[in-house]
Amino acid sequence: MKLLFIVESTKNKNLPIGGGLWSTALFHPEDTPASKLTEWTFDTPITRMPEPAAPKLGKVDSLVTMDLDVPANANGVLYALAGFSGGLTCYVKDGFLCYEFNLFEVQRTKLKSKDKLPVGKVKLEVESKLTGKIGGPMDVSLKVNGSEVAKGLVPAAMSLHFSSNATFDVGTDLDSPVSLDYFDLAPFPFNGTIGTTTIKYLKK
Numbered sequence: 001m002k003l004l005f006i007v008e009s010t011k012n013k014n015l016p017i018g019g020g021l022w023s024t025a026l027f028h029p030e031d032t033p034a035s036k037l038t039e040w041t042f043d044t045p046i047t048r049m050p051e052p053a054a055p056k057l058g059k060v061d062s063l064v065t066m067d068l069d070v071p072a073n074a075n076g077v078l079y080a081l082a083g084f085s086g087g088l089t090c091y092v093k094d095g096f097l098c099y100e101f102n103l104f105e106v107q108r109t110k111l112k113s114k115d116k117l118p119v120g121k122v123k124l125e126v127e128s129k130l131t132g133k134i135g136g137p138m139d140v141s142l143k144v145n146g147s148e149v150a151k152g153l154v155p156a157a158m159s160l161h162f163s164s165n166a167t168f169d170v171g172t173d174l175d176s177p178v179s180l181d182y183f184d185l186a187p188f189p190f191n192g193t194i195g196t197t198t199i200k201y202l203k204k
Contacts, residue, residue, distance in 0.1 A: 039200040045171030051161055054168035057081050058088045058101060059134060059158040061202035064126040067195035070117045076190030078124065079197070080169050082162035083176035090126055091188065092117060093181055097142055099126065100179045101154045111142060113149035129202065135159030170197050
């Protein structure tokens with residue numbers, strides 16, 4: 001019976017049994033089910049967008065562009081994907097622009113601008129580019145009004161997704177807080193104004 005099962009399974013191409021997720025995770029993460037969209041525009045802040053439908057930030061080459069009106073003593077989350085057990089976030093803390101990639105609490109990559117954000121109208125750009133395959137290192141650059149204010153390398157990016165039940169928020173972090181930097185301040189809403197947010201995947 002065991003031999004017959006193997007023969008029939010081979011004919012029907014369903015081997016390895018129960019290995020589909022691991023095969024995708026280890027060998028073909030690009031085949032993970034995902035939204036067919038490659039660009040999103042949000043005219044106002046959004047909350048609780050399910051991660052399966054949200055932009056795959058931290059997994060593919062992407063550019064996030066935000067129109068901000070920054071107050072004095074700016075604080076709060078600009079956008080956050082997933083939560084404390086793994087995710088990424090871009091936020092302002094005491095006027096400084098910050099970014100964190102939390103790889104399942106095992107590795108946290110943090111970026112921070114040297115200077116505080118200017119008060120008033122600001123165009124923010126967060127560009128993420130893989131240096132190789134999905135799940136490998138990723139270069140991240142933060143720009144304010146066209147000038148780079150911080151950059152760094154995430155040693156290992158996302159290969160599948162952070163969580164099956166996490167969410168994506170703009171203007172706050174309503175999931176469990178991605179970063180320990182604002183854990184006690186969660187959901188840490190941005191105290192300025194967020195205009196249009198555009199997210200698009202970059203072509204290779």
